[in-house]
Amino acid sequence: MVSYQKFTLENGLRVLIHEDHNTAMACVNILYDVGARDESPEQTGFAHLFEHLMFGGSVNIPNFDTELQKVGGENNAFTSNDITNYYITLPSSNLETALWLESDRMLSLAFSPQSLEVQRNVVSEEFKQRYLNQPYGDAWLKLRPLAYKVHPYRWATIGKELKHIEDATMADVKAFFKLHYNPQSAIMVISGDVYYEEVKSLVEKWFADIEPGQKYHRQLPQEPVQQELRRETAFAPVPLDALYMAFHGPARLEEGYFAMDLLSDILSRGSSSRLYRRLVKGEQVFSELNAYVMGSIDNNLFVIEGKPSEGITLEEAERAVWGELDLLKKELVSKAELEKVKNKIESTNVFAELSILDKAMNLAFHELLGDANGINTEVSKYLAVTAEEVQQQARAIFNPENASILMYKAQEEEIRHVG
Amino acid sequence: MLDRTKAPEFREIAHISLKQPVKKQFANGLPVYVFHSPEQELVRIEWIFENKYLDEQNENPLLNSALCALLKEGTTTMSSAEIADKVDFYGAFLVPEYSFDVTSLSLYTLNRHSKVLLPLVKDILTEASIPQEELDTYLRNNKQKFQVSIQKNDYLARRKFYNLIFGENNRYGRTPKLDDYDAINREQLTALYRKEIVPNNCTLIVSGNVSNDLINELEQIFGFEWQGPEAAVLAASPILIQESSGLAYEEKENALQSAIRLGSQTISRTHPDYPALQFVNTLLGGFFGSRLMRNIREEKGYTYSIGSAVATLKHTGFLTIATEVGVDVTNATLVEIEKEINLLKTTLASEEEVDLVKTYMEGSLLGSLESIFSHADKFKSVLLNDMSLTYYSYYMEQVKNMTPEKVRDIADKYLDFEQMVKVVVGKFNQFEPIHQAVVN
Numbered sequence: 001m002v003s004y005q006k007f008t009l010e011n012g013l014r015v016l017i018h019e020d021h022n023t024a025m026a027c028v029n030i031l032y033d034v035g036a037r038d039e040s041p042e043q044t045g046f047a048h049l050f051e052h053l054m055f056g057g058s059v060n061i062p063n064f065d066t067e068l069q070k071v072g073g074e075n076n077a078f079t080s081n082d083i084t085n086y087y088i089t090l091p092s093s094n095l096e097t098a099l100w101l102e103s104d105r106m107l108s109l110a111f112s113p114q115s116l117e118v119q120r121n122v123v124s125e126e127f128k129q130r131y132l133n134q135p136y137g138d139a140w141l142k143l144r145p146l147a148y149k150v151h152p153y154r155w156a157t158i159g160k161e162l163k164h165i166e167d168a169t170m171a172d173v174k175a176f177f178k179l180h181y182n183p184q185s186a187i188m189v190i191s192g193d194v195y196y197e198e199v200k201s202l203v204e205k206w207f208a209d210i211e212p213g214q215k216y217h218r219q220l221p222q223e224p225v226q227q228e229l230r231r232e233t234a235f236a237p238v239p240l241d242a243l244y245m246a247f248h249g250p251a252r253l254e255e256g257y258f259a260m261d262l263l264s265d266i267l268s269r270g271s272s273s274r275l276y277r278r279l280v281k282g283e284q285v286f287s288e289l290n291a292y293v294m295g296s297i298d299n300n301l302f303v304i305e306g307k308p309s310e311g312i313t314l315e316e317a318e319r320a321v322w323g324e325l326d327l328l329k330k331e332l333v334s335k336a337e338l339e340k341v342k343n344k345i346e347s348t349n350v351f352a353e354l355s356i357l358d359k360a361m362n363l364a365f366h367e368l369l370g371d372a373n374g375i376n377t378e379v380s381k382y383l384a385v386t387a388e389e390v391q392q393q394a395r396a397i398f399n400p401e402n403a404s405i406l407m408y409k410a411q412e413e414e415i416r417h418v419g
Numbered sequence: 420m421l422d423r424t425k426a427p428e429f430r431e432i433a434h435i436s437l438k439q440p441v442k443k444q445f446a447n448g449l450p451v452y453v454f455h456s457p458e459q460e461l462v463r464i465e466w467i468f469e470n471k472y473l474d475e476q477n478e479n480p481l482l483n484s485a486l487c488a489l490l491k492e493g494t495t496t497m498s499s500a501e502i503a504d505k506v507d508f509y510g511a512f513l514v515p516e517y518s519f520d521v522t523s524l525s526l527y528t529l530n531r532h533s534k535v536l537l538p539l540v541k542d543i544l545t546e547a548s549i550p551q552e553e554l555d556t557y558l559r560n561n562k563q564k565f566q567v568s569i570q571k572n573d574y575l576a577r578r579k580f581y582n583l584i585f586g587e588n589n590r591y592g593r594t595p596k597l598d599d600y601d602a603i604n605r606e607q608l609t610a611l612y613r614k615e616i617v618p619n620n621c622t623l624i625v626s627g628n629v630s631n632d633l634i635n636e637l638e639q640i641f642g643f644e645w646q647g648p649e650a651a652v653l654a655a656s657p658i659l660i661q662e663s664s665g666l667a668y669e670e671k672e673n674a675l676q677s678a679i680r681l682g683s684q685t686i687s688r689t690h691p692d693y694p695a696l697q698f699v700n701t702l703l704g705g706f707f708g709s710r711l712m713r714n715i716r717e718e719k720g721y722t723y724s725i726g727s728a729v730a731t732l733k734h735t736g737f738l739t740i741a742t743e744v745g746v747d748v749t750n751a752t753l754v755e756i757e758k759e760i761n762l763l764k765t766t767l768a769s770e771e772e773v774d775l776v777k778t779y780m781e782g783s784l785l786g787s788l789e790s791i792f793s794h795a796d797k798f799k800s801v802l803l804n805d806m807s808l809t810y811y812s813y814y815m816e817q818v819k820n821m822t823p824e825k826v827r828d829i830a831d832k833y834l835d836f837e838q839m840v841k842v843v844v845g846k847f848n849q850f851e852p853i854h855q856a857v858v859n
Contacts, residue, residue, distance in 0.1 A: 022458070024433040025786050060423040069708045070775050072432050072782020091782050096427035104423055121720025128675040129723050129743050135570040205421065237673075239566035271491075272503035281499070281556055287563035307563060340508045347510030347529050350460050354790045 013183035029360035045159020056115025092193035182213025445642025454626035456791035462627035471654035572678035617647030677845025687736030694817035
C-alpha cells in the first residue's frame, strides 16, 4: 500500500507526496504530459531531443547538473511515446535544491544555442548507437509504421530519421516549451524521507509564482481498425533471422487491458510460460521468444518477437506461434495457470514498493491516467480477470487481420560486402 | 521576492549507517549472515559459491556459466518444467547468477511462501541432474545469442580488452569462442557441480523479513540435512599478465560508430589507495558531471555516453574507460581521453571540483542504501575480498580527506595512458591520422 497526499497549486501544478522514512533519500519526479505522439510528422524525435535540452541550463541557473551534484544528488529522464519523465534522487536534507532546480526550468529555459548544437549531436549519436549501429536496432523503426498508419505511434521516440533531429531550430525549441512545459501539463511527485507540511510550503515557495501557461488540447488522429494482415520483409546483415508480430489491443484505460496483459504473462513470463516451455524448449522452434504489451495510453500493441532456431524458416516459426495463439482462443486457461500469473503480479507489486523512485514514477503515471490511487488498486483489477475474459481477449486480438508481421531476414555474407 | 539565482543553503548529508548482519553457523559449518527487517513482506535468500580455479590452463570459459544456468534445469526428482512451474506459481523468483569469481542462486519470495520453496532449492543444490537435453538446448540457444553479440562493436571491444589486460590463459582474460560451445559436456559439468556446489564452498545470506521460524527451517534443511565432502576444494590463483599496451584495432567497414575501450589492471579493494582511486575515477569518468562526460559528450557531442570505472575482482582490479563515438571522431576521442588523463596527473583540480565529487560520492553511497537488500549487497561486495563492513567507514573517511594534491598524486601513480590497453572496433576517419601504431 502506497499512501500519499495530494494538492494542486493555483497555476494547475498537481503535487503528490509520499512519505517513506526507511530511507534517508528523497525523490522528486516530474512527469510532463507530452511524448512523441504530440510531435508533428515532419518533426519527429523532438520531444526526446527536448528532454536533453532540459539539462542545458534554465533562466536563472546555468548548470543544472552541477548544482545538483554539489548537494549529492543524481538525475535522469526518459521520453516515451506518451510522456516525458524527469527524476532526481538526493539526500533528503537537500530536497529544497531539487525544487529550486526543477522550478527554474519549469519557469523558463536559458535556450542556449550551444546546448542545442551539442545535444543535436549527442542525440544523433544516440540514434546511431541504439538504432542504426546495432543488429536488429532498426526493427522498431520498421514495425511501428507497419502497425500504425495514422496515429503518431507510427514513429519511435528517437524519431523517423536523423534529419529531423539535425534540422531542429531554436524557434522550434521555444515553441515546444511554451506549448508543453508549464504547470498545467506537469505532475510532480515527491517521495522518500520527507514530511508533508514541510514539503508543501517548499513547493509553494518555488512553484506557486510560475505562470499557468496555456492549456494544451491533445487532438490526435485515432488509428482506424485494421482490416487486413500486413506483412513486411526486411533484409540486413544480421547473423540470424528474426520475427516480429504486432497486434492491436485495448488502450491502457480500456476494458480488456488487464486481460491482454495477463495473456502476455501466460505466453511469456518466466521459464514456465507457454512460449518458452513449448516453442523454445519443447519443439525448439525458437532460440528466444518473448511476448509483451506496450502499455501505451492510446491504441496498444501486443508484441511477439523471437529468433527461430537454426534450420527453422521464418514461415515455420510464424506458424508455430499461431498454433499457440489459436490454442488460447480455443481453450480456456486452467485455474492453476491463471492463478500463477496473478500471483506473479502480486509479488512483483510488493517488490516495486521497495524503491522510492519506482513509487514516485508510478504515482505520477497513475495520476496522469486519472487517479494516483491506481497504484494501489491495479492489482485487484488483474486478480478479477476471469479465464473467460482472457479467452475473449485472445479471440479479439489474435487474428490475421489484426496482425502486422515483420520478417527480419539475415542477408547472405556475400551481399554484406557489396552493400 | 524570491531570488532564483541563489541556491538554497547546502545541508549536511545524513550519516551513513550500514546494517550489520547477525552471523550464525549451521551444524555443517555453513556460514549464515542475516539482515532482518521486520516490516518487509519479502525475503531474499542467497546461496553463494566461490568459483574455484581448478584447472586454470584448460578451463573452458563457458564452464561455470553453463553450470550456473543449468542448476535449475532438472534434478533427479523434478524436471526443469516442474521446477519452473512451482517457482512461478508461488510468485517467486529463483535467479542463478554467474560472475568470474562467484556463482549464486537467489530466491526472492513473499514470506508466506518461503517454506514451500526451500525443499526445492535443496533439491537443486544436492540432486541437480544436468539433463543432456537441457544442456543441448542451452548450448544451441546460447550459440545463437553469441552470434548476435559478436556483431556488436561494443561487445567485440570488451572481449578484446579482457583478452589483452589479463592474458588469455585464465578465466578473466579468456573469452568464449564458438568452439567452446561444442566442447562442453555433461561429465565436466557434473564434476564441477560435485566439487563446487557443496556446503563448505557456500555462504548463505538471508535478508528481508527473516523470522525465527525461517531460520530454523533453513538450519534444518541446509545445516543438518545438507552434507558434502569434508575437505575444502583447493584452488590455484590465476596468473594475470597484461599482454600489450598499444592499440588493437578491428576495422568494421560499414560502421557508423566506433566502440572504444581502454584501461589496465590496477589495485583492488584490498589496497589502501582503492577509495582514493575510486575518487579519481569518479572525477575522470564515473558520473554525469565527470570530466570525460563534460568534455566528450556535453561540450563536443561526440557520443551519447562515455564513462570510466574501477572494478574489483577476487584476484585483481582493473580500470576501464568505454564509449561509442561517431567514426569521424574516433581518433579525436582518443586524443581527448589522453589529454584528460594527463591533465589529472599534472594539473591540480580546483577545490570546488574536489568538493563536488566528495558530496556526489556521499550522496551516491547513501542513495545506494534503499532497502534491507541493499545493505546485504554492500556486505556481499566486501565478502568477496574477505573484508568486513568497516571498509565503508574507511572508504568514506578517505573520500572526505581527498585534496587536489591527493587527486593529482593518485592519478599520477595509477593512471598511465601509454601503458593502457586500447581497443577500437569500428573505423578511423580516413583523413585523420591514426593516434598510435597499430599492434595485434
